[in-house]
Amino acid sequence: MTTGVRRRMGVEERREQLIGVALELFSGRSPDDVSIDEIASAAGISRPLVYHYFPGKVSLYEAALKRAADDLADRFTEPREGPLGLRLLRVMRRFFDFVDAHGPGFSALMRGGPAVGSTTTNALVDSVRQVAYDQLLSHLGVQDPPARLDLVVRSWISLAESTALLWLDGRRVPRAELEVQLVHDFAALLAVAAAQDEELTALLRGVFTAEPADGPFADLLGRLLRLAS
The missing domain is CATH 1.10.357.10 (Tetracycline Repressor, domain 2)
Known part of the structure; x- marks a missing residue:
């Protein structure tokens, strides 16, 4: 899992990264138990930046x-x-x-x-x-x-x-x-x-x-x- 590594990505690349991170976390636990903070941390970005690519947890969950x-x-x-x-x-x-x-x-x-x-x-x-x-x-x-x-x-x-x-x-x-x-x-x-x-x-x-x-x-x-x- 990617953790704490910050680098500049294009919009689609970052979206794909966040989807991959979310899937990896969802593979081990129910999506209900995974927070946006955890997803942001695993992706190496801030919580507000996650919301820049996905308006909420449900939209990321659906993706x-x-x-x-x-x-x-x-x-x-x-x-x-x-x-x-x-x-x-x-x-x-x-x-x-x-x-x-x-x-x-x-x-x-x-x-x-x-x-x-x-x-x-x-x-x-x-x-x-x-x-x-x-x-x-x-x-x-x-x-x-x-x-x-x-x-x-x-x-x-x-x-x-x-x-x-x-x-x-x-x-x-x-x-x-x-x-x-x-x-x-x-x-x-x-x-x-x-x-x-x-x-x-x-x-x-x-x-x-x-x-x-x-x-x-x-x-x-x-x-x-x-x-x-």
Whole structure:
């Protein structure tokens, strides 16, 4: 973290520095617990100068969340290569990398904070969810999802969010197990919906046909068969 180092910067450079400092502080503590004085000290500038670049803590908080949201959204970008189960597992690993490194910031992004209820904060959260939604449909090869598939994808995104937030409260389940579990959850939700929908049944068969015997989807199927035996 930058501390006590004063040097002249351009307007955009200083704004970017303050956002970076705020994000670093928010990664360790809730934004509610981080003061403008701390941010100024870490950036090596005075408190009044922080207000020169940002009119208040909320505006700086929202700018920091915007950068965090962009970073989080990027975690859902995955090449359309290889089995779907392994692609989702890589996405979940990157997702939990972010959650693990930015716990308080992630909680603030998803739950609100100083800017709770603001249009900006809500729009940032929705933008991350939309990227995740679009990416999942793209990986499934679907442009116009039927109603049940739309529910599955949106429900799974909500499940991933809530699972990560609960995991941060004590981290009582090993992270690697949760990453696999969420991939299994997606397959299970898709299978339940497919049982009611012929179009989804065809989609699910195509997905499972491409899965390797040692992939996460096949692992789920094996576990379910053992439970039924």
